Amino acid sequence: MSIKIDVNKCVGCNKCLEICPGSLIYKNESNKAFIKYEKDCWGCTACLKECKFKAIKYYLGTDIGGNGAELYVEEVNDTLNWHITDKCGRDVIISTNRKQSNKY
Ligand code: SF4
Ligand code: SF4
Numbered sequence: 001m002s003i004k005i006d007v008n009k010c011v012g013c014n015k016c017l018e019i020c021p022g023s024l025i026y027k028n029e030s031n032k033a034f035i036k037y038e039k040d041c042w043g044c045t046a047c048l049k050e051c052k053f054k055a056i057k058y059y060l061g062t063d064i065g066g067n068g069a070e071l072y073v074e075e076v077n078d079t080l081n082w083h084i085t086d087k088c089g090r091d092v093i094i095s096t097n098r099k100q101s102n103k104y
Contacts, residue, residue, distance in 0.1 A: 002038040002059055003047060004070070009055035016047035016056060048073045049080060060084070 005016075005025075012031035017023075024040055025033050025047060033055070035041060048056050054074060060066020069086040082094040 002041040002043070003035055004057045004059060005033050005035060006055045006057070007032040007034070009053050011053055011055075013052075015050040015052070019046045019050045021046065045071075045073070049075070 007030070010032045012027065012033065014027075014033075016033055017025045017027065021044060022040060022042070024037065025035050028034055043058065045058060048058055048071070051073075052075065054072050056072065058071040060069040060071055062068065066084075067087065069084050071082060071084050074081040074083060078098045080096050080098060082096065084092045084094070086092075
């Protein structure tokens with residue numbers, strides 16, 4: 001499991017670099033974020049939740065039943081909308097409330 005960062009959407013805000021507990025994300029000479037060693041990502045999703053520009057997607061591999069689907073997070077007030085897009089382009093949205101996250 002790992003993340004993918006879309007350099008075309010990244011604005012270089014540093015949020016993902018600051019939040020990654022493994023310090024796995026760096027910036028290139030164009031001020032765009034990238035993950036150096038994808039295999040080291042353990043999929044905590046912290047960076048997805050911090051990126052306000054939908055630049056980070058989480059790859060849902062076959063090993064966890066995702067069959068190559070991708071996940072990104074959109075924040076609307078206290079709600080996190082977890083968008084899961086499969087290979088056919090179908091989008092499933094799971095919404096969670098930040099303030100009630102300990103209940104899930
Ligand atoms: S949080 Fe998003 S926009 Fe900001 S540096 Fe990371 S990938 Fe780029
Ligand atoms: S998912 Fe977690 S471990 Fe992986 S790059 Fe993002 S913040 Fe770091």
